[in-house]
Amino acid sequence: MAPELIRIVPLAEIELVPLNRKSLDEEALAGLTQSMQEVGLLYPPRLTRKGQKYIPSDGYHRILAAMKLGWTEISAIIEEKPLAEGELIQKGLIANSHRIANTPVEKAEAIGRLMEVTGWNASTVAEKLGMSNATVSRLLSILELPEPIRERVHRGDISLSAACELARVEDGAEQADLASKVAAGKLTRDALSGSLKSRKNGHASKPSAAPSPSRVTAKLAGGRAVTVAADSVDLDAFIEVLEEVLGKARKARTQGIELGTFAKMLRDQAN
Template identity: 25%
Template sequence: MDFEIRSVPPALIDAADETFRISSGQADDALTRSIQSVGLLHPPVLLAKGERWVVVCGFARVEVCRRLAWREMPARCLPAESAFADCALMAVADNSSQRSLDIVETAKALKLLEHAAGVECAPDGGARLLKSAGIEAGPQLLKKLRPVPRMAPWLQGCLAKGTIPLPMALRLHDLDDAAAARILGDLFENLVLSLGRQRDLLDWVQAIAMREGMLLAQVLADPQLVQWRQDAEMDRGRKSQLIRDHIRRRRFPAITAFETRYAQTVKALQPANGLQLLPPAHFEGRTYRLQIDFQSADQLRELAREVERLAAAPPLRRLLEDLSVDQSPS
């Protein structure tokens, strides 16, 4: 494309028009110091729009020039009749050539290029568009990227920072309860939970809400949960454990009660070294296992006597005979 190098007053640049904006970040102090010290080494690209200009490339550079109160700034200017598709490709390529784009920026790039193409492309078409701008993305990723530009700004911010992974961001975006989505998002971000733990918490809260006929936000309004969430003095690891345990107990009341009984029984039995009473897998079912570790025949005979003691112990009998409690997940 043919540019015309001109001096443009920043006041004539439409700061509200972010049609071609890809970058999630703002101008930082390092860029400000650089421009203040040596000037604009790479003038932004502007597109004529009536008597004003629209930024195609260089939003941060324009922002710095405004901060520095420049009356005029050099720019590579495009005529108003420039093809939108060419401007879109230039905007994406300019960003991707400087650094790897984050998830939100890649989603914005895909949206802009597909808009320029006139339709939402098939997966391979979207991949070709991004590749033409220097971005590699597979079909599965493209499918997940398309909802990202419609996400709430706070969720896009978490996604860009990596505190909420894309699979979980998509689930939060799809929730009908926006208030609950925000509470869960803040919880995931503040506790720095892994994807697996984020998934568990959301699954448990949704199951509780469905079972008890409540909104997700109502489940999360549990006074104990609110107290822990708002406790600024509590260690993050401790807070995470308390919140997870509390929600899990509410989601699986029978299983957690079973876990408690089992732990109390083992404590009361005090099995000798070399013996380990193992509960049913996932604390579901009624089949226990007894693991015996020994190094000699004499030790095995001693442990055999210990097994006899355990079998006759009232705490174990009570645990094994307590079959009336439903141990299903609920």
């Protein structure tokens, strides 16, 4: 393993390369900037050498926040040995899964690039990133979608689970029509899945109406429990809800938001 040092690095020597991101989450960046202004830098970014410059393998937003605050230098963990592109992508994916979460499209594109530069298959990528094979497979299915639909997934108009179902539709016009209905809230992921299964079995039918509301409670050790309620809860929907809440919770943590305030924010957003 390459040696790691903590140094004070001039911001002018850092080249910002957003390896795994299509866009910035301005709201999260603003919260992080305010937090750093009030309490300083709690977690140093991680940098690797690129010629006479440094590039971040973790901490892109913290460096941006420091620049917004007018800082001229920042404490950083330095990896003196230059990293290959595949190593940078891998480190960035792992780090971002614990902080400001990438969108499914950003994760999918980064995983696709990682496979391209390393020659790894999907199973190896899953192992290296600590993901399940099913999660990697679902993310990679996004790359099969045309750019207009992929952009809707990136914006959050279409969920990951619905995107996986849309990737199974071979007819381009039908796929675009179904994507529009999903984005408009006229078609649920389960209704879409049921329609596609019916067609596969030779029983073409119109997408069924949204199923009755249901609730699933997963009980854990120590008296802990997690409850998910939605129009219809299968394992994909259960995972999707947990991932969405986890991403928002991690973002709230970077902003120093307490649990009670976070829960109220979620309620307000849902109304």
